[in-house]
Amino acid sequence: MTTKLVLAADKLRNDPRIEAAKKLLLDAVAEHQETLVSVRPPNPELSVDYEKLLEEFGSLRGANIFFPYLGSGIGNGPFVELGDGSVKLDMITGIGVHGYGHSHPMLIEAGINAAISDTVMQGNLQQNTNSCDIARLLTQTACESGADLKHCFLSTSGAMANENSLKMAFQKNHPANRVVAFSHCFAGRTLGLAQVTDKAKYRVGLPDTISVDYIPFFNHENPERSTAYAVRRLKYHIARFPGKHAALWMELVQGEGGYYEGDSNYFKALIEVAKENNIAVIADEVQTFCRTTRPFAFQHFGLDKLVDLVTIGKISQVCATLFTDDYAPKPGLISQTFTGSTWAMFAAHAIVSGLIENGNFGESGLNVQLHRHFADGLKGISEKHPGSIAGPYGVGGMVAFTPFDGSAEIAKEMVNRLYDAGLMSFMAGGEPSRVRFLMPLGCVKDSHIDLACQIIENVIVEMKDQLSDKSAEVAEN
Ligand SMILES: Cc1ncc(COP(=O)(O)O)c(C=O)c1O
Numbered sequence: 001m002t003t004k005l006v007l008a009a010d011k012l013r014n015d016p017r018i019e020a021a022k023k024l025l026l027d028a029v030a031e032h033q034e035t036l037v038s039v040r041p042p043n044p045e046l047s048v049d050y051e052k053l054l055e056e057f058g059s060l061r062g063a064n065i066f067f068p069y070l071g072s073g074i075g076n077g078p079f080v081e082l083g084d085g086s087v088k089l090d091m092i093t094g095i096g097v098h099g100y101g102h103s104h105p106m107l108i109e110a111g112i113n114a115a116i117s118d119t120v121m122q123g124n125l126q127q128n129t130n131s132c133d134i135a136r137l138l139t140q141t142a143c144e145s146g147a148d149l150k151h152c153f154l155s156t157s158g159a160m161a162n163e164n165s166l167k168m169a170f171q172k173n174h175p176a177n178r179v180v181a182f183s184h185c186f187a188g189r190t191l192g193l194a195q196v197t198d199k200a201k202y203r204v205g206l207p208d209t210i211s212v213d214y215i216p217f218f219n220h221e222n223p224e225r226s227t228a229y230a231v232r233r234l235k236y237h238i239a240r241f242p243g244k245h246a247a248l249w250m251e252l253v254q255g256e257g258g259y260y261e262g263d264s265n266y267f268k269a270l271i272e273v274a275k276e277n278n279i280a281v282i283a284d285e286v287q288t289f290c291r292t293t294r295p296f297a298f299q300h301f302g303l304d305k306l307v308d309l310v311t312i313g314k315i316s317q318v319c320a321t322l323f324t325d326d327y328a329p330k331p332g333l334i335s336q337t338f339t340g341s342t343w344a345m346f347a348a349h350a351i352v353s354g355l356i357e358n359g360n361f362g363e364s365g366l367n368v369q370l371h372r373h374f375a376d377g378l379k380g381i382s383e384k385h386p387g388s389i390a391g392p393y394g395v396g397g398m399v400a401f402t403p404f405d406g407s408a409e410i411a412k413e414m415v416n417r418l419y420d421a422g423l424m425s426f427m428a429g430g431e432p433s434r435v436r437f438l439m440p441l442g443c444v445k446d447s448h449i450d451l452a453c454q455i456i457e458n459v460i461v462e463m464k465d466q467l468s469d470k471s472a473e474v475a476e477n
Helices: 008-013 018-035 044-062 105-115 131-141 158-172 221-241 264-276 342-359 368-384 408-420 447-474
Strands: 072-074 079-082 087-090 151-155 178-182 209-216 245-250 280-285 310-313 319-323 389-393 398-403 425-429 433-436
Touching: 018 072, 018 105, 018 178, 079 389, 105 342, 131 151, 131 264, 131 319, 131 342, 131 368, 151 368, 158 245, 158 310, 158 319, 178 221, 209 221, 221 264, 245 264, 264 280, 368 389, 368 398, 398 408, 408 425, 408 433, 408 447
Parallel strands: 178 209, 178 245, 245 280, 280 310
Antiparallel strands: 072 079, 079 087, 151 319, 310 319, 389 398, 398 433, 425 433
């Protein structure tokens, strides 16, 4: 059956010239990607200009960027070319954003579809049909095993999605004005979320906004005791401020906090207390979305019927707050000029449905297989070089290890050395500090993970030698 093309937009999208242009563009990108198949060092001819650019950018933004990274604008899967001619193996993906790596044809096509759309951005008064498409996909996916998250409000950052969820929880549970959150959680960097985020450094000089009480996170070494203790602390806070808690803020796998995985029974025990006290259950899935055995981590932990609000971001490009009928905001509470760029809308749909269709989810889906392969590689290194790394930690598309003594300095040094050797990672946690990876789950292969492990091992050997030289020096003095 051929569909009748009534709309000018449909006729445009189906115009053979668009198809031909897409093919030309994709072929051109593919041709130029061909050389980007492994890591390579900077090109010395480009380094002077590149250094100048980095300096200028640092000055323009008022602070240097963490890595001397300025992408050239092309990549090939997990490989990315930088402006200095180097190629990096990107296993951190903008802290979880580039789930299909760099210059993926599916996302270039999404970009072309966006480029021939009428507006760059979508939001409040004017959204296109693809806003509805992504909202539908997200709510249907969220509700597929029993959740009642029928609604979805789109936004442009994880922090906005989180702010919106808190506003809905406060409004519904007014006059409750406190939040309970896990120790070491990270929720974002707005004035409100800087209070929820359990890191003093991130709120230096900021006014107090939300009052937050913390409960300890799950401890795998002591499941029952840690669960009972967290429940006791939750009850303690509730008894101390009766009727004052609007939300239980849950990061189901702690990301920034150090890649600590929670536990179903632990969450359920806390949620039971929250429900008894009319406290909204919010799952912050900005980092975990699409990285566990299910699209949502609340599904991975079997909390479908228990969550009231869920936020997503990063890999989805478009961020969102999903919520039940009970938490629907009153008119005026939530609105935004920008809910997302048109490219982000097209890309979000392609990424989420792509990962589902690609077999990333399930108990033995790709996310699990990739994790296992990376974990095996890291275990191999740890056996070969005792004392060099501990772990691995994390779940699915989140992988981390603790390097050497786990100090912040060593973790930072390792991340920088890995970068220089061609592998992109980042730090997580505090005590201990870890090195973490957020793999591009839509395109990463075992061979890329093997290359990452090879680079990690080389850097470990280098650092081991230097650390033992240093301790020998200390002993001599
Ligand atoms: C768990 C979690 N929540 C919220 C955020 C904030 O998201 P964004 O940086 O998009 O505002 C992040 C970002 O790292 C996160 O990991």
